[in-house]
Amino acid sequence: MKITLTLNGSKVTHDVEPRETLADFVRDRCGLTATHLGCEHGACGACTVVLDGEVTRACLMLAVMCDGRTVETLEGFRNHPAMEVIRKHFHECHGLQCGFCTPGMLLMARDILARKPGCDADTVRYELSGQICRCTGYSGIVKSIVSAGQELAGKAPAKA
Ligand code: FES
Ligand code: FES
Missing domain, CATH: 1.10.150.120 ([2Fe-2S]-binding domain)
Structure with missing residues (x-):
């Protein structure tokens, strides 16, 4: 599936697998490796990102659920x-x-x-x-x- 989202202020479009997590999307497709994967089931918070202004566990979100939305990773806060x-x-x-x-x-x-x-x-x-x-x-x-x-x-x- 093709999705487009705003990632750290820039529009990005990629083809993703339906079961691909947001964490894998930002790390593997977008090269933003500040988002870490620890437990991969919502328990540790290592994968925390900001989705439409709310802190969110990227291992629990599917990339397709973020189509049209705004995601910020730690890299986006470099000059914050x-x-x-x-x-x-x-x-x-x-x-x-x-x-x-x-x-x-x-x-x-x-x-x-x-x-x-x-x-x-x-x-x-x-x-x-x-x-x-x-x-x-x-x-x-x-x-x-x-x-x-x-x-x-x-x-x-x-x-x-
Ligand atoms: S990797 Fe542990 S909460 Fe997501
Ligand atoms: S896991 Fe090593 S500093 Fe927190």
Whole structure:
């Protein structure tokens, strides 16, 4: 089936298999490998993308379901102002170890801080409950998001 969607701001058209997932579509057809595949059944969040503005598990969506819709992967946030702040705090607060979960964590962090600006650690832990870090680096991840949220909300000066 031929589908056309807006991917990171550009229209893309491809022939896809009816059973092809959105995750395989962005990785294998479009070369956007920031979207990782871990569990492939909706449990880990490694495949998180943004579909029509909502964070979504790309392993649970079929590419054909995204025809005519808007998809953003982490690559699309390269120059996004809030994401730049979030990336900086992940770096400073040791928010990653192997990095496998990191693309999903970054997209989820941006979503959490957009909905709950400057939220506290308990809120971040609750909101992140669907994202798995196989390295169990949760304390650094939570600290990174809280810290980024404080900077974005103007609650604390940026760290050096
Ligand atoms: S790979 Fe999609 S949720 Fe784990
Ligand atoms: S940093 Fe390794 S899976 Fe999270």
